[in-house]
Amino acid sequence: MAKQKGFSLIELMVAITISLLLMAGVVQMFLSSKTVFTTQQGLSRLQETGRLAVEFMARDVRQAGFFGPAYATSWNMISTLNNKNQFGNDYSPETAMRVFNGDSLPAGLVLNPAPNSDTQVVAVYTASDMSVPVVQQNDSGNVYVELTTPAGQDCPSGICEGDILVAADFEKMWIFQVTGVSENGGMVTLAHGAGSDPGNQITEWGGNPDYPTQDVNPGAEVFRLKTSVFYIADGPNNIPTLYQKVGREPSFPLLVGVENIFYNVGVDTDADRVANNYVAPEAVANWENAVSLQLEALVMTPGDNAASDKQTYTFAGEEVTADDNRVRKVFRTTVAIRNKLL
Structure with missing residues (x-):
């Protein structure tokens, strides 16, 4: 009669250990891939949000002061x-x-x-x-x-x-x-x-x-x-959001993840329709002389795990260190008010 044969307890433990090591490697690869995917997705969304935020605001600022075929002045x-x-x-x-x-x-x-x-x-x-x-x-x-x-x-x-x-x-x-x-x-x-x-x-x-x-x-x-108004308020899930209000309609969330916006105003002081200098809004003495706008949009990734360390960035002329692990990027542009340059 043939004797029954099988794995010994030691062989079984070795097999389980090797399996656990292999499984840990697979899980680690999965988690790493997920982290990379989440980071890339967050960065892609950040890029898209920043580009659209600048484009939406710049488009309306560029058209400011258009009142039909007549050029708007105080006398006409x-x-x-x-x-x-x-x-x-x-x-x-x-x-x-x-x-x-x-x-x-x-x-x-x-x-x-x-x-x-x-x-x-x-x-x-x-x-x-x-x-x-x-x-x-x-x-x-x-x-x-x-x-x-x-x-x-x-x-x-x-x-x-x-x-x-x-x-x-x-x-x-x-x-x-x-x-x-x-x-x-x-x-x-x-x-x-x-x-x-x-x-x-x-x-x-x-x-x-x-x-x-x-x-x-x-x-x-x-x-x-x-009247088109752009501003920042807490939106869905209390995430800072770029809001827009058009005319007498209610405000609506335009882009989630825009944390802040900052402006400097180009002022024409010698009536040549070109900005002589850029100043803070509160320093504008006469808004009729505003001919352009420098704008910055601070945009952040939706998730709080996009960066391994707290990021340092420059916004509104100041260096800021974030208090979370989101990635932030500042988008900048200068927009001329076309109807002020005619």
């Missing part, structure tokens, strides 16, 4: 609004752009969620990309434009009651709030009565031959005015 811009130098948010139309401290916003600029402490807020003022042609000379209470049906718009010609508008030709522009919108035979009548928020201080203008500067004739265009 007439505002009929209750506060002549304000509409929607606190600003003078000639400035095109303002930068505020997030801890001390003007009364007319309400942001929800509120900006994070010690951050800056940039507000850009411009006409929308779409315009509607004037089809008939205005009278004392109305401006008449062509009836169009833009895609996705519920209001005639994309203009709704309460909108702030600019009617402009190559010589002048009128800023007013539309208080009534009605259709009639392929034409839209835009009334500019008293209204509210902010309402019109001058409710009757146009149609008087003694005051041709009040005429809005065929050939002029009507634009909706847009």
